[in-house]
Amino acid sequence: MEEAGTPHDSLLTASLTQVSVLVVDDEPGMRNFLVKTLTPHCRAVAEASNAEEAAAQLAAQHFDIMLLDNMMPGQKGLDWLAEQRTTGGVTDVIMVTAYADLETAIQAMRAGVSDFILKPFRTNQLLNAVCRCQQTAMLRRENRLLRRELEQCDLGARHRDRLLGGSPEIEEIRTTLERVKDVTTPLLITGASGTGKEVAARHLHAASKRADRPFVPVNCATIPAEMIELELFGHAAGAYPGAAAAREGLLASAQGGTVFIDEVADLSGPAQMALLRVLEDGLVRPVGTERSLQLDIRFVLASARSLRQEVAEGRFRPDLFFRIDVLNLQMPPLAHRGTDVLELAALFLDDLSHRLGLPGLEIDAAARAAMLRYDWPGNIRELRNFIERALIFGGFPLETLGGEQIARAAIAPLDQVERREILRALDAVDGNRTEAARRLGVSRKTIDRKCAAWGL
Numbered sequence: 001m002e003e004a005g006t007p008h009d010s011l012l013t014a015s016l017t018q019v020s021v022l023v024v025d026d027e028p029g030m031r032n033f034l035v036k037t038l039t040p041h042c043r044a045v046a047e048a049s050n051a052e053e054a055a056a057q058l059a060a061q062h063f064d065i066m067l068l069d070n071m072m073p074g075q076k077g078l079d080w081l082a083e084q085r086t087t088g089g090v091t092d093v094i095m096v097t098a099y100a101d102l103e104t105a106i107q108a109m110r111a112g113v114s115d116f117i118l119k120p121f122r123t124n125q126l127l128n129a130v131c132r133c134q135q136t137a138m139l140r141r142e143n144r145l146l147r148r149e150l151e152q153c154d155l156g157a158r159h160r161d162r163l164l165g166g167s168p169e170i171e172e173i174r175t176t177l178e179r180v181k182d183v184t185t186p187l188l189i190t191g192a193s194g195t196g197k198e199v200a201a202r203h204l205h206a207a208s209k210r211a212d213r214p215f216v217p218v219n220c221a222t223i224p225a226e227m228i229e230l231e232l233f234g235h236a237a238g239a240y241p242g243a244a245a246a247r248e249g250l251l252a253s254a255q256g257g258t259v260f261i262d263e264v265a266d267l268s269g270p271a272q273m274a275l276l277r278v279l280e281d282g283l284v285r286p287v288g289t290e291r292s293l294q295l296d297i298r299f300v301l302a303s304a305r306s307l308r309q310e311v312a313e314g315r316f317r318p319d320l321f322f323r324i325d326v327l328n329l330q331m332p333p334l335a336h337r338g339t340d341v342l343e344l345a346a347l348f349l350d351d352l353s354h355r356l357g358l359p360g361l362e363i364d365a366a367a368r369a370a371m372l373r374y375d376w377p378g379n380i381r382e383l384r385n386f387i388e389r390a391l392i393f394g395g396f397p398l399e400t401l402g403g404e405q406i407a408r409a410a411i412a413p414l415d416q417v418e419r420r421e422i423l424r425a426l427d428a429v430d431g432n433r434t435e436a437a438r439r440l441g442v443s444r445k446t447i448d449r450k451c452a453a454w455g456l
């Protein structure tokens with residue numbers, strides 16, 4: 001019987017045409033066999049009959065893969081390999097051996113060997129091992145390049161993992177994140193679009209013990225309802241028409257890390273039910289399978305809409321709501337973050353001008369005043385777009401901040417401005433005077449006195 005994915009599979013052999021291989025074996029018969037088998041398929045094949053020759057070949061040129069016999073006169077292949085690794089060799093190694101005892105296998109793993117081929121072997125086994133090794137190397141490289149590209153093209157990437165801003169509101173949020181960073185209780189982040197819910201989730205993940213594991217964001221609003229369960233939980237082969245192969249879900253891919261579920265209110269009924277099960281016992285059952293996987297994931301959920309309202313209107317499961325409404329973080333709108341707007345603007349100016357290759361801009365007094373006055377309904381996302389536009393056009397488009405209207409509006413008496421701001425604050429915090437006083441930076445007594453004077 002042929003092995004699955006034999007080299008007759010043209011896709012597999014195609015990947016070999018780019019590979020350079022160094023065969024290291026002291027036995028001429030075996031060495032010739034290896035070279036003869038590989039040469040028609042690979043880009044280049046070189047040979048060495050001992051460790052010195054091999055070291056000279058590696059110093060002279062790069063090889064993608066080395067086939068190494070473990071039993072060479074003078075020195076064991078694995079000992080030599082361990083030495084090579086300390087001098088910085090990066091070639092992938094496939095060990096060819098007649099004696100695969102456990103101790104050798106452990107030593108080989110520690111020396112960074114990618115695969116084993118047991119003598120005697122067939123041609124197919126050899127070519128398959130080289131193919132697998134090459135494909136893993138390609139995936140590693142692709143992964144590294146994609147990460148790099150992502151960091152370069154995402155204009156906000158440099159600040160993605162840090163919730164910036166010196167305002168007391170953001171300071172308090174950072175303190176809360178620090179306190180809850182390592183508990184497994186789900187965290188619910190609410191707040192309008194663009195207020196930095198995802199940044200807060202990334203900040204939490206980066207500060208947690210899970211930082212070196214995956215952070216997986218899932219936006220339920222952008223995945224079609226019928227696909228969301230398949231995406232999150234994965235599926236068996238044939239789970240839906242066209243699903244030729246089984247696929248791991250995003251939750252399983254995040255094992256050990258953090259999953260950020262944005263716009264959680266958009267989950268369908270069955271997906272809400274399945275999510276509740278994961279939150280309660282950590283179990284995920286891929287669609288169309290009978291077996292559940294036990295996962296260790298920190299969940300951060302976000303919603304721009306009020307989940308309480310969604311529950312009241314029958315669109316969100318109350319049991320799921322109570323499960324995720326344990327730790328709730330409310331992201332304040334940008335307009336309530338004092339001078340953070342200027343801090344973030346300066347940062348975006350610096351960052352975007354470098355990335356876009358455009359000259360920087362000074363934030364003059366007029367721009368500063370307009371930015372502080374404006375409401376920023378689109379929050380930080382709107383601010384970033386505003387800065388990007390400013391850099392492209394070489395000046396701040398203040399008219400888009402309602403600057404003209406504000407400039408032309410009659411100057412309001414100070415007490416009127418004060419009343420408007422206090423009432424706006426009370427409205428924003430559902431009439432909580434202590435909270436409104438804290439945010440406005442005045443005493444609770446002052447608010448009580450003003451309200452009494454206005455007959456409230």
Ligand SMILES: Nc1ncnc2c1ncn2[C@@H]1O[C@H](COP(=O)(O)OP(=O)(O)OP(=O)(O)O)[C@@H](O)[C@H]1O
Pocket residue numbers: 156157159160162163164165191192193194195196197198199200262304344380381384
């Ligand atoms: N405190 C912050 N520091 C730096 N950048 C921020 C901050 N908050 C938000 N941003 C930037 O603003 C943009 C919007 O942030 P983010 O996507 O986290 O908001 P959101 O609340 O999750 O929005 P939505 O609900 O629309 O997905 C991003 O480009 C992000 O990098």
